[in-house]
Amino acid sequence: MARTALPPPAVPGTAGAFPVTVDVVALTVRGAALHALVVDRLLEPYRGQAALPGGFVLPGETLEQAAGRELEEETGLTVPAGVTGTGPWHLEQLRTYGPLGRDPRGPVLSVAYLLLAPAFGLPAAGGDAAEARWVPVGGTTAHLAFDHDRILADGVERARAKLEYSPLAAAFCPPEFTVAELRGVYEAVWGTHLDARNFHRKATGTPGFLEPTGRLGGSGPGRPAELYRLAAGVDPTAAVLHPPLLRQVSPGPAAPSA
Amino acid sequence: MARTALPPPAVPGTAGAFPVTVDVVALTVRGAALHALVVDRLLEPYRGQAALPGGFVLPGETLEQAAGRELEEETGLTVPAGVTGTGPWHLEQLRTYGPLGRDPRGPVLSVAYLLLAPAFGLPAAGGDAAEARWVPVGGTTAHLAFDHDRILADGVERARAKLEYSPLAAAFCPPEFTVAELRGVYEAVWGTHLDARNFHRKATGTPGFLEPTGRLGGSGPGRPAELYRLAAGVDPTAAVLHPPLLRQVSPGPAAPSA
DNA sequence: TCGGCTTTTCGTCAAGGTGACGAGAATGTA
DNA sequence: TACATTCTCGTCACCTTGACGAAAAGCCGA
Secondary structure (H helix, E strand, O other): OOOOOOOOOOOOOOOOOOEEEEEEEEEEEEEOOOEEEEEEOOOOOOOOOOEEEEEEEEOOOOOOHHHHHHHHHHHOOOOOOOOOOOOEEEEEEEEEOOOHHOOOOOOOOOEEEEOOOOOOOOOOOOOOEEEEEEEEEEOOOOOOOOHHHHHHHHHHHHHHHHHHHHHHHHHOOOOOOHHHHHHHHHHHHOOOOHHHHHHHHHHHHHHOOOEEEEEEEEEOOOOEEEEEOOOOOOOOOOOOOOOOOOOOOOOOOOOOOO | OOOOOOOOOOOOOOOEEEEEEEEEEEEEEOOOOEEEEEEEOOOOOOOOOOEEEEEEEEEEOOHHHHHHHHHHHHOOOOOOOOOOOOOOOOEEEEEOOOOOOOOOOOOOOEEEEEEEEEOOOOOOOOOOOOEEEEEEOOOOOOOOOOOOHHHHHHHHHHHHHHHOOOOHHHHOOOEEEEEHHHHHHHHHHHOOOHHHHHHHHHHHHHOEEEEEEEEEEEOOOOOOOEEEEOOOOOOOOOOEEEOOOOOEEEEEEOOOOO
């Protein structure tokens, strides 16, 4: 292609120009376990291997738009526009992985995003990648392409840490949910067991977190639970839980002597 | 320069290639206030205006290398190699700011870094930018070039949040410091006043945070203080303070009635 | 219909953390 | 030497947390 008349940017000639990809760590809670979304690559490199959904940023796109487009193309998941904010779904930038030594095609910059979603979106295979599927995190996580193993680990760790001091666990839940569902999210993400009674006290007692709807939900055995929603006007990105819901750290207290 | 025989990367032709800059939010505590490092730009755009130190990433560089190089070129600050870890100094990636609408020269990606440093490094003017200087944060922060106001705000907020649950305050201190110096860091970054006695109890009582050196320091009036250092083997990036040192949130409790 | 069983929700209680504050120790200064 | 200043250690009331008991309110099988 001939050099077009597009005005070359007045950046110094020594500056490099890098292809930029966007990779998405999409997490959800299915059953009682945390799952991540992976796709099987159709193209080289790493053809046939599992990878995080993602792809190159096109000219004229924002990073968020690229993340949403790639997700939709490869997995059929349609992220509601502009959902870096409230409600179920939560999209936030994770971090950027440097241009060197991570892509056999050469220096490529990758901006990773973290998506927390309720479990209802079963991905439909299609687009640039075959067979999008949820894989349990921490289990048989086969090696992912590129440095996606590390990106996935960073995303999971970010999610775990954020549950402590932000109302982000609600991003995994439908718009209205029970305290038990919310507790299930914490248990799945942290991989721990939480006392239902204490969790109920803390979750409902934390100001600016939950808001009762007045309705009842749940059809299983046992007493029906009250339905809650995220407190109105809460931006899960910025809101802070006080006091935080801290996970246990010292798992091994000294065994009481006889 | 003619097209060299370097194998063109096999990235899709539709993928964009973006110039990438690295901008550094360098924070320190001087006196009793948090300060940020800014430089005056010598080149267009925004010539003469204050901006965060930074510049374009060169081919063959990692992002961290670019951050260190730009800092050294523009401010004379030499960041010790590989100090994403322990000790004074702390460099971590902040976030990436999208390619659209942030540079008049066209789409430019900017990866921002956060540097926490002790106060000893008085920057020497030179390099690509004139007059590097510390400006107090939150005070007369004149408008910075590009979207650097937002980047600075994000960096300050990250630093404030990280002090709560990480031993990162020590990055602002010399290798050995007193509890009062450490408290001064918290007070400057958070902009609050902390009770010296309670802070002493929490800081020295938190496991895995401080380690007494046995020596005494401080030459001002009053009883000399013991010198501490960061506990051995602590990686401030990953270590977590339990319990966290939480800042006050609800400043207005109900006034007790008569 | 009627006990079990399960789950939610509310209380109780001891242990430990937190903020407010008193007081002694150890220094510089007038 | 008297005083101010700062560091360090204690005390005490209040709150949160974790462990756990128990009532409420629905299913399920006999």
